[in-house]
Amino acid sequence: MARKNLLADLNDIESNDEPGSVAPYAMRGASKSMIRSVNELAKQADAYLKGEQVVELDPDAIDVSFVSDRMEDDEEQYQELLKAIRERGQNTPILVRPHPTLDGRFMIVFGHRRVRVARQLGRKVRAVVKALDDKAHVIAQGQENSARANLTFIEKAMFAKRLEDMEYDRETICSALASNAAAVSKMISVVKRIPASIISKIGSAPAVGRERWVELSLLLGKKPDAPKELLADPEFDQLESNERFERLMAALNASRRPVRKVAAKPEVKTWAPSDKSVTVTLKRSGKGSTIALGAANGARFAEWISNNLGELYEAYKQSEKTTGD
Numbered sequence: 001m002a003r004k005n006l007l008a009d010l011n012d013i014e015s016n017d018e019p020g021s022v023a024p025y026a027m028r029g030a031s032k033s034m035i036r037s038v039n040e041l042a043k044q045a046d047a048y049l050k051g052e053q054v055v056e057l058d059p060d061a062i063d064v065s066f067v068s069d070r071m072e073d074d075e076e077q078y079q080e081l082l083k084a085i086r087e088r089g090q091n092t093p094i095l096v097r098p099h100p101t102l103d104g105r106f107m108i109v110f111g112h113r114r115v116r117v118a119r120q121l122g123r124k125v126r127a128v129v130k131a132l133d134d135k136a137h138v139i140a141q142g143q144e145n146s147a148r149a150n151l152t153f154i155e156k157a158m159f160a161k162r163l164e165d166m167e168y169d170r171e172t173i174c175s176a177l178a179s180n181a182a183a184v185s186k187m188i189s190v191v192k193r194i195p196a197s198i199i200s201k202i203g204s205a206p207a208v209g210r211e212r213w214v215e216l217s218l219l220l221g222k223k224p225d226a227p228k229e230l231l232a233d234p235e236f237d238q239l240e241s242n243e244r245f246e247r248l249m250a251a252l253n254a255s256r257r258p259v260r261k262v263a264a265k266p267e268v269k270t271w272a273p274s275d276k277s278v279t280v281t282l283k284r285s286g287k288g289s290t291i292a293l294g295a296a297n298g299a300r301f302a303e304w305i306s307n308n309l310g311e312l313y314e315a316y317k318q319s320e321k322t323t324g325d
Helices: 037-047 075-088 112-121 134-148 153-165 170-177 183-191 196-202 208-221 228-232 243-258 298-305 309-324
Strands: 053-057 094-098 106-110 125-129 269-270 279-285 286-294
Touching: 053 183, 075 112, 094 134, 106 125, 112 125, 112 309, 134 170, 153 170, 153 183, 153 196, 153 208, 153 279, 170 183, 170 309, 196 243, 208 243, 228 243, 298 309
Parallel strands: 094 125
Antiparallel strands: 053 125, 094 106, 269 279, 279 286
């Protein structure tokens, strides 16, 4: 059986789930909407453009997607792409749709960096133009970028939250991110717990995975005000994105440790007679006190005190009465 064109029916979510169909949106149950591997997803992305007419467009007539999926562009990767297109030309076309509200203009579905390169080089951009509604747009955009763009966990999570805020159902979000419902729920919960201003401060953090972001979100849920001083420090902004994440985690973990009370140092007094034959050290801590006797006569003096404790105590009580009078 001939395979369907992937985008021909993107607007028809109820299309038949025929054997051999590669339509990711032809869903009868959540399990059929899940794409099992990045390789499969890449094949889906290739099918978006396969067999379609490629045209050349003025990049200045193309607008960005109505929903963003990247926090910032990797400048090193962009420069590599710029060099490759300058030397060899644009091998893979982008996908655009007629702009939904502006006549004569187009909206990017995927291929933002290639459009940026074309503008910089002063060239036309090779593109496939496809009439898509918003739902088909986000599915195509999400799947292409999941296969090609190496989005970080937090970028995927932010994309999922934006789609939810735009009132797309979970099935659509799962298809766009090629993730199951549990994974999407975790993504969205992380973004809800971490203030958007803090995510923006950290950046995409490409080396940080899901569980570390979950841990950060739980820490911030308990101490939302803890990182204010760190985030306001100009030096924090100079750090690389992964390091900003780790620095914030370290600060939050440090704030969780209980503050140990430092015991007050005991009060110490010393006495010795003029001949230095005895040394007396008195240490007072709280309600208790200790007396230590040393030097040549220390041991004998200690024994004498022990033998005369009764008389010494009576003398002490008498001195207290005298002081009270």
